[in-house]
Amino acid sequence: MRGIFVSGTDTGVGKTVVATGLIRMLRRLGSRVGALKPVETGVEIDGTGPADWRLLAEAAGIGCPREWVAPCVFPDPLAPLEAARRSHTAISIGSLDQAIQRFDAFDWVVVEGAGGLAVPITESLDMAGLAVRWNLPVLIVARPGLGTINHSLLSITYARSRGLEVVGVVLCHTVAAPDDVSAQTNPSLIQELSGVPVLGIIPYRPAAMTARAAELVVTEGLSVEKLLLRYRQLVNAWAAPLSSSGSER
Numbered sequence: 176m177r178g179i180f181v182s183g184t185d186t187g188v189g190k191t192v193v194a195t196g197l198i199r200m201l202r203r204l205g206s207r208v209g210a211l212k213p214v215e216t217g218v219e220i221d222g223t224g225p226a227d228w229r230l231l232a233e234a235a236g237i238g239c240p241r242e243w244v245a246p247c248v249f250p251d252p253l254a255p256l257e258a259a260r261r262s263h264t265a266i267s268i269g270s271l272d273q274a275i276q277r278f279d280a281f282d283w284v285v286v287e288g289a290g291g292l293a294v295p296i297t298e299s300l301d302m303a304g305l306a307v308r309w310n311l312p313v314l315i316v317a318r319p320g321l322g323t324i325n326h327s328l329l330s331i332t333y334a335r336s337r338g339l340e341v342v343g344v345v346l347c348h349t350v351a352a353p354d355d356v357s358a359q360t361n362p363s364l365i366q367e368l369s370g371v372p373v374l375g376i377i378p379y380r381p382a383a384m385t386a387r388a389a390e391l392v393v394t395e396g397l398s399v400e401k402l403l404l405r406y407r408q409l410v411n412a413w414a415a416p417l418s419s420s421g422s423e424r
């Protein structure tokens with residue numbers, strides 16, 4: 176199984192839309208693709224209501240129970256560590272490991288983090304630590320406009336400081352905004368200063384976000400072939416086994 180960890184510079188930057196589109200694009204290439212949102216907060220425990228995992232599951236088309244795609248959900252819209260504390264529990268890393276192992280027989284697993292890479296899951300593990308633990312390179316989704324240079328470079332620097340490979344940056348227009356000078360110049364500046372390619376710029380398309388709609392909009396701005404080329408360059412062993420004993424932060 177190959178995997179990719181879709182993270183972002185912030186919450187609400189387009190991770191779910193990009194991950195959903197990517198899942199569908201990989202499936203179109205003939206791959207069996209698993210989807211995992213290891214921890215999701217701000218969702219109904221009974222599985223009703225809008226949730227990232229629902230879109231991811233729809234994209235993967237695997238018709239599996241919620242626990243497969245979102246093994247750990249909390250009602251409070253908070254960082255996982257705090258959401259768990261408020262639910263008087265702690266997140267079991269072992270159960271997250273079991274969740275990704277369910278997709279061992281798949282060709283790919285696309286994992287969507289919560290918030291950004293430094294978001295805490297437990298006192299000793301953050302999102303970057305989970306990507307390290309699972310030996311997954313990261314794709315960073317970021318805003319296109321003013322402010323994204325700082326957020327993107329900080330995220331890339333943090334990922335690298337944790338030993339993670341960064342596949343690329345994807346800039347996603349989640350809101351209608353004029354394509355100003357910063358949005359025009361940010362992609363090349365991010366590439367120049369970080370050495371990480373900006374693999375895609377997803378246009379703003381106000382549609383009800385179904386898996387199909389996400390696929391269409393992501394396809395407009397991201398070439399899956401380009402992403403896979405970069406992935407191959409980074410990940411020498413295509414079927415690198417997922418580690419269940421990686422380091423924690």
Ligand SMILES: Nc1ncnc2c1ncn2[C@@H]1O[C@H](COP(=O)(O)OP(=O)(O)OP(=O)(O)O)[C@@H](O)[C@H]1O
Pocket residue numbers: 183185186187188189190191192193227289290347348349350377378379380381382384392
């Ligand atoms: N290209 C787009 N065009 C229009 N709306 C978009 C686009 N991309 C994302 N959105 C919308 O922007 C909002 C945030 O996107 P999304 O849920 O993918 O972000 P996220 O990073 O996954 O957020 P979270 O941190 O909550 O997981 C959603 O309402 C989504 O439908």
Ligand SMILES: [Mg+2]
Pocket residue numbers: 190191192227287
């Ligand atoms: Mg999301």
